[in-house]
Every structure is written in C-alpha cells, then in structure tokens.
Amino acid sequence: MFGLFSQIGTVIVMNIRSLPQRLWMSLAAVLAVSVVVAVLLSFLSMSNGFASTLDGTGSDSVAIVTRSGSQSELNSVISRDSVNIVSTAPGIATTTDGQPFYSAELYVVVDGIKKSSGTEVNIPMRGISRTGFELRDKVEIVEGRVFEPGTNELIVGQGVLGQFDGFDLGQEVTFGKTRWSVVGVFSTGGSAFESELWADARMVQDLFNRGNSFQTMRIRLAEPGNVDGIREMIENDPRLILDVDTESDYFATQGEALQGIVFFGWGISIVMGLGALAGALNTMYTSVASRSAEIATLRAIGFSNLSAFFGTLSESILLSLVGGVVGALVSYLFMDGLTTATMGPGFTQVVFTFELSPALFQNGIMLALLIGLVGGFFPAWRAARLPVITAFQKAT
C-alpha cells in the first residue's frame, strides 16, 4: 500500500528536483514575495518603534495634570495657585522629608537643526526641578552633570544628541537673547523624554515670560494607577479647570498618532501583495505546465490526484516562505534599530527607533504564506485535474 503521504512526498521531491529548470521563474516569485514582506515589515516596525517609545514614556505611578481640553502638554497652562491646590489632594505620595511628591513643569518649543535634512525643527524644552528627576523612574545622567538651579544650564536627552545638531556637550546655545550651556546628557530608558532639553523651571519661566505659571504637573501616586482622589478634588473645585490621568494613559493615546502608518503599510503591502500573487500564480501555472507530462505519467501509474494537488501547493508555499523569510531578514538587517525623528503628537520632534518584534515578524510570514497558499491553490487544482491522457500525447 503506497500511502498518500509517501505519494505526496514523491511528488514534492520530484518538484524540488525540477526547480533548477524553472530557476528564474521561481526566483522571481521568491523575490516578489520578499519585497512585499520587507515593505510591510518596514512600515510596521516604524509605527511599532514609535508606539513603544511613547508607551515607554508614560509611567503608571505618575499622574499628569493638564489644563482641561488642552490635548497636549504644549497647549496646557496651570497657574501656581492651581498647582498648590492640587498638591493637597489625597492619593499623592510624599517625599522623604514629608512633602507632597510632585513636579510642576514647563514645556516649550525651541528650534533645532535636524541632522538628516538640515532644516529647522521643533525641539521640546522642559522646565523641570530636581523632584522631577526623582519622580521619574529611569532618569540617569550618562555624561556630564545635572544643570545647576538658577543658572542658564541645560541637559539634553540622548535622542536629541543623535538626531539634531547644536546640542553637543559643552556647547553654547542661544534662545532669543539668552545663552545656555549644555552641561549634561541624560537617558530615560528610550522614552520620548530623551527627545527633550531639560533646564531649571524658573529659568525657563523667565525666558518665555511665563511669570509663575506652569504647563503640567507630574504627581507621584501613593498607589500606582489610582488618580481618583485627585480627580475628585479637581471636579469639586470650580477654580480648577484641569484634567488628570496617569501618565501611561496619557501617552498611550498619543502613541496612536502613527497608527495611520500601520494602515498605510498594510494597505500598500496588500496591494503590492496582489501584484506578487499574480507573479506566484504565473510561476506555479508554468510549473504545472512544464511538469504536466510527469504529473500525468505518475497519475497513469496510479498516484492519486491529491498527491498532484499537494505536491504543487507545497512547492508554492515553500517558495513564498523562502521569500517571506528573506524579506523579513532584509527588513531586520536594514530597518530594525534605525533611529529617526518625526513630528510627534505634541507638535514636537520625537526620536524613536524602528523595532521589528517577533509578532511583526509573524505578520510578515503570514502574509507570505497567504500569497503562497492562494498562488498555489489554483495551479494545484489544475494539476489535480490534469487528464491522464496527457502522458500519452506528444508534447507540442
């Protein structure tokens, strides 16, 4: 008894052996699939990298208070009075010396020069205090030192250093009339804060004529994720026209800004995938045509038409899989780890790194498989229905 599986095995081996005869056609199919997968994964890893940068920015144990309806830190304003009132809300952690653990911050935009294009771009500058450092989990000075409060000193995020000109350690920067010196470089574990310049809050207030107002208030929560106490207070006090959220919720919505890229990436890849599918179908129909005598001969010997079907289908899937893996590798080699900057939701530059995750890799392989499956199915159907009599006819 010659089992179906060994029959299929025989046909597959036969197909693979004859692949070199159809080398160019097969390579064309592989290449087409790999380009489609590479394009898809490049877009997906772009938006994935952007989203994970912004996701990593928000902490669950930090609350952010902004002016109601402001939508971004840039548009927000909070007066000193409001800050003082909110700081008395329940649910706020306390510092070692018993004070409410919060940081009132400014967020303004200054010009920087993007290295890749040489044009002026919006760089966020944060007015912050030492508490602001302690409040964030992962702040670390990687070079130089922290700015001295009350001086025109600033420190720059690692991302800024890589993508924008003019902020090297030790350099002097002029904003309007004032000159600032870069005294340190900080890292925040890859979050969007690394795209910022940090300076003493009071100095930033002066430079930008902010009087004694701030833009956001960061609060360390006594209980991670719980902002109910603060929210209740804001809602009950008519003087406070403010919003409160955990930082992670706040940035999660902002990370969706590049969601459009995901749609675009999928859209374009599917359209291109249809083109590649046409190529795969062409290849497989040709393969079936060129092997029709062999297929018919095997059928005449007694092979089932299922073996002809699966033999052809597996050839197609194999070719597409190879294409998918090649495409994914290309995208991994050239895209993964690529750092760039784009206009983020806060109207300022966000530095981020392309990130090709295993889940995305799976997406790419799935797309390749789909092309292989559809591209192989119809030709396989034809192979299965090939009349046995073909074997006895002269090939013309």
Add this chain to the structure above:
Amino acid sequence: MKDLFLVFKNLTRKPLRLFLTMFATFVAFLIYGTLTTFEDAIDAGVELSADDRLVVVNKINFTQPLPISYVNRVEALSNITGVTHLNWFGGYYQDPQQQVITFAADPESFLTVYNELLLSDEERTAWLQNRQGLIVGEALADQYGWKVGDRIPLNSNIFSQADGSSAWEFDVVGVFTGTDEQANTAATYFHYDYFNETQTFGRDYIGFMGVRTSDPQLNEQVIKSIDDMFANTPFETETVPEKTFNKAFIEQIGNLSLILGAVVFAAFFIILVIVGNSMVLAVRERTGEIGVLKTLGFRSERIFVMVLAESLLLAIASGALGLFVTSLVVNILNSIPQLPVMVLSTDIILQAFGIMVLLGLITGIIPAVNALRLNIITALSRQ
C-alpha cells in the same frame, strides 16, 4: 505596421498569463500614480507659496509669540507692499478630535497679503464689517455643511474666555476658494480684534507675520532689515521666504519623499522581475515558431522589434489602466478632507508613460535579443 496583428495574437495567446502579468503591472502603476499624486499634493504647499512673501516668526521657535507692535514697525520699512499678522487658534469643532485649522487674522491686510484666497466682493465686505465674522475654506464648508449665514461655535485647545469657556461663536460670512486647484481651503479665519479682546492669556501678542515684498529679488534685503531691527530685543525674529518655511514645516514629519519613493521603487522592482520573467518564458515557448518565421524570410531585426513591441504594448496597456484607476482613487481620496487636494497632473501622466516605455523596453530586451540571436536550425530542432 503589418505585424501588429501578429504581436497582438502573440500577446493574447495565453489569456490567463496575460491577465496575471497585466495585473502585476497595473498594480505597480496604481501605486506609482497614487503615491506620486499624494507626494505632489504635499509638495503643493511648497510649490504654491508666493515668491514675494516672507514669514516672520519668533527666533526661538515659531510657536513663540511676537508683540503686536512689531506689525507697525515692519510696515514702516521700505520695499514692502503689505504686512499682516496671524494667530494659531488651536481650533476644533464640537469634538477635540475634529481639529479645524483656524487663525485669528486682521481681515483687511490679510486679504491683500494672501490674495490667492478668493472671496466675492459681498463676502469680503461682510467679513470686514462683522467682528464675529468667519470665512471658511470651501473644503471645510463642504465637510461640515457650513454656509454663509450659519452661526457656529469653534473651540480652542489653547485659549479660553473670561468665563472659562473655550468656545467662540462665529457668523459664517464667506466661503473662500483658491486661485489654484491644489490650494489648501481646509482652513478658517476670523477677526484678530474679536480674539484679542475675548481671550485671557495675555493680550496683544501675535503668532507670526506675513510680509509681501515689492520684488522677490529684494527678499534678502528685507529679511535682513527686519531681523536686524529686532535683534537684541526680548523678541528676536527670524524671517524666511514662505517657501522655505513651508518646506521646513513638512520636513518636520520626516523624509516623506524618500519613503514614498522607496515604496514606488519596490513596486516597480517586483513587476520588473515578474514581467521580465514571463516575457522571457513566453518567447522561449515560441522558439519553434520564431524559427519558422525566420525560415519564411522574416528578418531577425523584424522579429526583435515584434518582441519589443509586445512587451511595450503590455506595459503601456496595463500602465494606462493603472493610471485610469488612479484617477478614480484620487477622486475618492479627495473626498477625505484631512488629506491635501490631489491632482493627477499631466506631468505625472507623462512621466508614467515614460516609465511604461522604459519598463516595456527593459522587460522585452532579453527575450528580444534571444529571438534575434535564435538560430533557425536549433529553433526548428528544439521543438
């Protein structure tokens, strides 16, 4: 050409293969057409900017304000034909997600400096006379169904009124169009005076100025005199040609043309490989027939041309189809107000036909040379 029939018959002998190959080519040109038109639409903001217009912003960054007193001081300079000022309002309609590009402007000077916005005389007068008057771009008016006479509220995500409300009431007094098809009409403008008197965050500041020079050649000179005038003040300025400003603004997003170009290149690469291969295959299958034609007395060059004509015909037919569908897609995309106005221009079409010819020649050249070189005896014995 008498052989055209033969070329056509060769092309159509395997309808399934023809369809698949044409489809692949069609897809590539659809991608090319759509993305290039899109890129063109984005660039239109740069292309349409007036050469004789400058933008004056705060030197620190364009989101920082300037004092309103600057307007008069710039007006006093020579070689300037108009100065106007604008404030970004951060507008949205009903839902914070429904952002509406809204500026507070000084109507009279605005309409002279930005004279590419077209309003009827009645609308113009109505706007000048109504302090709460709002002029709305055609694209926005279409999107929200606004028409002259409507009273609508717009909210600001930056400013608020004394009572804490962020909503302003406006009378729609005019719907403007642009002199150019691709002009951005997804914006609204209202009176600076109304804005300045009602908002609470510090009055008498402007966002930026638009300046018209008497001659683009004098731009450099005017830029220098403006920036020098405000040097060493608390509000230093940076003056740039409008084109430069718009370009830099787009560059903030990233190198879009690089990304779009790469995608188009990838698409063409795919079909080059697919179509090239299937042409080689199609001609190889015809080895015997080509041998017969040569035996009958068809010259090799003539057969060479026939094969090239076949691949050209394939590329042009499917490419033209791709462009046609592009025009449909562009129509659909133009009904999405968030996207810039896309126009499938003659330039793009001509360029596309250039690419079709190139593609046809590249995919046809190998099989055509094969056919040219084909020896009659081997051809006839190989069948």
Add this chain to the structure above:
Amino acid sequence: MSVLFELKNVVKGFVKGKEKISIFEDLNMTIEEGDFVAIMGPSGSGKTTLLNMLGGVDQPTGGEVWFDGERIDSLSEGNLAKWRANNVGFIFQFYNLMPMLNAARNVELPLLLTKLSGKQRKKNVETALTLVELADRAKHMPSEMSGGQQQRVAIARAIVSDPKLLLCDEPTGDLDRATADEILRMLQLLNQKFNKTIVMVTHDPAAAKYAKRTIHLDKGEFVEEELVA
C-alpha cells in the same frame, strides 16, 4: 530547361564539443528548374542538412551553392532572409503553423514581407487556400483541423508568395497513407501545372514515386540516382 540549383564541392560538418562530424565532403549536384526531386536515405545521412543548405537556412562549411545564377552561400543573414522570402516556400513534417493564427492568417504570413496591400494579400490568400481546397476553412484555427488539412494550409503558405522553389522535409511523415497521397498529388500538381521546382525529403518510397527523380544519400554520398518515368 535551365539549371536552378548548383552545388559545387560542398563540404559540411558540425563541431560538437571537441568532436568534428563530417557530413558532406565533396557534394556536387544540380537541380533544374521544374524538377521534382525526392531525397531518400537513412536517418542521419544528412537529408535535412542538405535541404537546409538549399533553403539558405544553413551554410556549407566549404564549396558553393548557386541559385538561378546567384551565389547564395555567401549572402548575409538579412539578404538570405529576403532571398528566402522571394524564392522559397517551406513545408515541414509537423506543419509548423502558428497556433494563435487562423488558416488565412497563417497563409498570409509570407505576404507580410511584400509590399502588397491588405486587399491584395487577402485575394492571394484566398487563391492559395482555394488551390489546396481549403477556402471554406479560412477562419479555422490549426487546432481545429486534421493533420492533412494543416499540411495543406502549410502548402498554401508555401506557395502564396509564388516562389520558384518548394522545399519539403518529410511532408507526409506524420500522415496516413490516403492523406499522404492527397498531399503528394497536390505537390505533383504544383510541379506540373505551376512549374514549381520541388525538393522533398522522404522516408517513404511510395512518396518518392511522385517525384520525377530520387536521390539516395548515404554517409554523405549520392549512392544512386534513378529517374522515374
């Protein structure tokens, strides 16, 4: 009768890798206008090679081939093509019709090489098809016709531009007796009534009987030449 073909000291060999195969070492022959020659001989004796040289499809390694006072073995490829178009009609064993063209279009092919107008071409095609008794099949595709019918279309294609010479390589090799006879009678008619010179390679002695004379080839030599009454 005037001499149409003259082969003088023709040498022909092939180089296959390092091996040299010699087929003709010193071949001389003449074919007169209006002749009908059958060439017979065992497989591999060089019949097709000879026919190819006569048709200007293959060139001798040495010696000369003269046609109607013109030396054709030294013509350029382009000129040979023109010469073939003007003077030779080919008929193959497997008909070699273009599968995507109908009978009329197949017959029209050689006329595409002339300056004839579309209308005139159509007329000539009709005449040729009538001659092979296939006028009613003009619109049929090759796949819709029998072997004999296809070969008649091929004959029509060979004669449509009115060449002096017809070269046939086993024209009946793929056909049954009755059909073969039909084809051969047709060739004979073309020879007798239209004064076409015909050179025909065949394995079939019965077919050779239709010719005026038969040449036997063996190991590159003429073994015997017999005249058929």
